[in-house]
Amino acid sequence: MKMLPLFPELIRQLFREPATNKFPAKYLPPTVTGFLRDVGAGKAKLIPPVPAPPHFRGKITYQRDTCIGCGLCAKVCPAHAIELIPDVKRIRVWVGQCIFCSQCTSICPKNCLSMSEVFLLADENRYSDNLVVE
Ligand code: SF4
Numbered sequence: 001m002k003m004l005p006l007f008p009e010l011i012r013q014l015f016r017e018p019a020t021n022k023f024p025a026k027y028l029p030p031t032v033t034g035f036l037r038d039v040g041a042g043k044a045k046l047i048p049p050v051p052a053p054p055h056f057r058g059k060i061t062y063q064r065d066t067c068i069g070c071g072l073c074a075k076v077c078p079a080h081a082i083e084l085i086p087d088v089k090r091i092r093v094w095v096g097q098c099i100f101c102s103q104c105t106s107i108c109p110k111n112c113l114s115m116s117e118v119f120l121l122a123d124e125n126r127y128s129d130n131l132v133v134e
């Protein structure tokens with residue numbers, strides 16, 4: 001009898017799109033690295049992830065041309081992920097350290113920082129091009 005209140009929700013869920021999908025492949029490959037290599041070589045197909053929800057906080061983007069080098073973003077970053085390079089008045093973001101709090105995007109007076117929908121960031125090398133934004 002306790003299940004009765006849940007019944008309408010159960011019926012609703014039956015007709016809803018799933019919130020997740022079989023990403024990155026229908027069956028778990030022996031190694032993810034090898035699978036991604038095969039995808040790059042056109043030998044395997046990646047099942048794309050479900051779209052990111054609104055206001056998702058993914059990899060940071062940086063408009064270098066509009067930056068004035070004020071350093072406010074580096075000051076507020078709780079993870080010390082932003083390095084100010086005084087000589088050129090620009091910044092470098094170490095994405096591997098970022099905790100996606102978005103405080104830097106809120107404080108930037110020139111709106112040159114924003115959070116993208118990119119979230120596939122796993123990498124064995126924290127210095128890889130994918131994890132450094134400048
Ligand atoms: S999102 Fe947060 S942790 Fe990431 S760089 Fe900006 S302030 Fe730092």
Ligand code: SF4
Pocket residue numbers: 066067068069070071072073074090091107108109110111112113
């Ligand atoms: S707060 Fe904005 S303008 Fe200032 S250094 Fe950071 S990115 Fe550049």
